[in-house]
Amino acid sequence: MILKMLLRLLGIYKDADRATSDQTCAARGMGNVVGNDLGNDLGKLMRIYIEPTVDRDKVLRALRIVPGFWKFAVREWDELKFEELGGEWKGFILPLGDNEIAIFDGAIRKVKYAGGTAGRRVGVAVFGWENELMLGLRIWHELLHTEGLDADGLLTNKSFTRWLPERIHGFFKESVSEHSWFWQIAYYTYLTDVRLMRK
Ligand SMILES: [Zn+2]
Numbered sequence: 001m002i003l004k005m006l007l008r009l010l011g012i013y014k015d016a017d018r019a020t021s022d023q024t025c026a027a028r029g030m031g032n033v034v035g036n037d038l039g040n041d042l043g044k045l046m047r048i049y050i051e052p053t054v055d056r057d058k059v060l061r062a063l064r065i066v067p068g069f070w071k072f073a074v075r076e077w078d079e080l081k082f083e084e085l086g087g088e089w090k091g092f093i094l095p096l097g098d099n100e101i102a103i104f105d106g107a108i109r110k111v112k113y114a115g116g117t118a119g120r121r122v123g124v125a126v127f128g129w130e131n132e133l134m135l136g137l138r139i140w141h142e143l144l145h146t147e148g149l150d151a152d153g154l155l156t157n158k159s160f161t162r163w164l165p166e167r168i169h170g171f172f173k174e175s176v177s178e179h180s181w182f183w184q185i186a187y188y189t190y191l192t193d194v195r196l197m198r199k
Helices: 004-008 016-027 056-065 132-146 158-163 166-175 181-197
Strands: 043-052 071-075 082-084 094-095 100-105 113-120 121-126
Touching: 016 100, 043 056, 056 132, 082 132, 094 100, 100 132, 121 132, 121 181, 132 181, 166 181
Parallel strands: 043 071, 043 100, 100 121
Antiparallel strands: 082 094, 113 121
């Protein structure tokens, strides 16, 4: 419940309260760019493949964490549409097509990395112990990479610090860590906003 409230405050939890975040965007002169669940076609469409051994319902719920700048069309899992990487990335699956996401079983495939991109191709591993928020943040993170955004820069991106209201700079310094969900949500929201401002 507290988590949902937090996500709503940050304007990324999509449900009946969604109007709040859309009003924020309208106030910035961005219209309904974020709100593609309101029926416009401005969201970026990604084809998504979910490996059958992965908890599909959990993945679908996790996708609701990702802002409406992206939208998803779920397609049937088809091994012919992917490549399997080697070396340090052994077992990692990437789709062959641009603007595609393969959500694969990281436990069965015993991969080292949870997410990766090559250009506009995205692979995301699911190990089974994640909750929807972790999974949603993982997918969102990789999508930010596909837009050329500094998704790994939570601790180093000075523009993000400037974007934060000054009164929480102290809280940021005290509490930020690479694995903090709270700060990941704030940082990814910032990067998505940067992307929305780029025309
Ligand atoms: Zn990254």
